[in-house]
Amino acid sequence: MEVVILPGAHQIGVLAADAIEALVRRKPHAVLGLATGSSPLPIYDELARRHEAEGLDFSQAQGFSLDEYVGLEPGHPESYREVIRREFTDRVNIAPENVHGPNGAAPDLEAACQEYEDAIKAAGGVDLQILGVGTDGHIGFNEPGSSLASRTRIKTLIEQTRKDNARFFDSIDDVPHHVVTQGLGTIMDARHVLLVATGAQKAQAVRDFVEGPVAAICAASVLQLHPHATILVDEAAASSLKLADYYRHTYDNKPEWQGL
Ligand code: GLP
Numbered sequence: 001m002e003v004v005i006l007p008g009a010h011q012i013g014v015l016a017a018d019a020i021e022a023l024v025r026r027k028p029h030a031v032l033g034l035a036t037g038s039s040p041l042p043i044y045d046e047l048a049r050r051h052e053a054e055g056l057d058f059s060q061a062q063g064f065s066l067d068e069y070v071g072l073e074p075g076h077p078e079s080y081r082e083v084i085r086r087e088f089t090d091r092v093n094i095a096p097e098n099v100h101g102p103n104g105a106a107p108d109l110e111a112a113c114q115e116y117e118d119a120i121k122a123a124g125g126v127d128l129q130i131l132g133v134g135t136d137g138h139i140g141f142n143e144p145g146s147s148l149a150s151r152t153r154i155k156t157l158i159e160q161t162r163k164d165n166a167r168f169f170d171s172i173d174d175v176p177h178h179v180v181t182q183g184l185g186t187i188m189d190a191r192h193v194l195l196v197a198t199g200a201q202k203a204q205a206v207r208d209f210v211e212g213p214v215a216a217i218c219a220a221s222v223l224q225l226h227p228h229a230t231i232l233v234d235e236a237a238a239s240s241l242k243l244a245d246y247y248r249h250t251y252d253n254k255p256e257w258q259g260l
Helices: 009-026 041-054 080-087 109-122 159-168 184-188 200-211 219-225 244-252
Strands: 002-006 031-034 062-065 067-069 128-131 153-156 178-181 192-197 229-234
Touching (some): 002 009, 009 041, 009 128, 062 109, 067 080, 109 153, 109 178, 200 229
């Protein structure tokens, strides 16, 4: 796990976009794992800017979202399918048919989850997975207690997550209780995982998953077992890390050819 502490969200967006740009230039048909939430927005803004200003090309790329609410009507502006479309894929030239998400409106959710796993596999697996982290350490919607080996499935949100996400809805009563999410095992199959966390409200979760034990109570801690996990944090999100100085020293002295 590599922890990179940067001054703010803009610098995080630029560095993450560098890694994604390097990937799509090396492998134009790259498979990108896409995340919702506020944390990845600076990455999408920077990629959209590079597409617009520099012609960064996503025409052969594919995108797979992490998760989706269950029970929102199709086309609901806060459904993750719509959020990903609005915040990223409509702003670059990924073909709409190459953008996938778990289907939270399927009559048979279990079958839809299996189909989603199969679709990721058929695409060759995720090359680079963007992640945020919840205040309780969840990634995707893998709430505390999620099996570290889990695959795409239905989950029930804990109240804190519903509260955290209520800002996107008119009222907390509109936030669904159920979701479908890639499992931790699914996320661990991605070749490179890039997690972004900003703000003091994430400091405890960052401390727990980076430096605490690997345990289902903090789902993101499973990333300690990933061979290529990059954690991009701002100063506030890094403020509880014990080894912050070591991470800074390591990154400052990293040979440039290594990339992220
Ligand atoms: C939601 C999403 C997660 C995201 C989390 C944090 O729960 N399912 O993928 O990481 O929110 O969001 P934010 O980045 O807005 O804090």
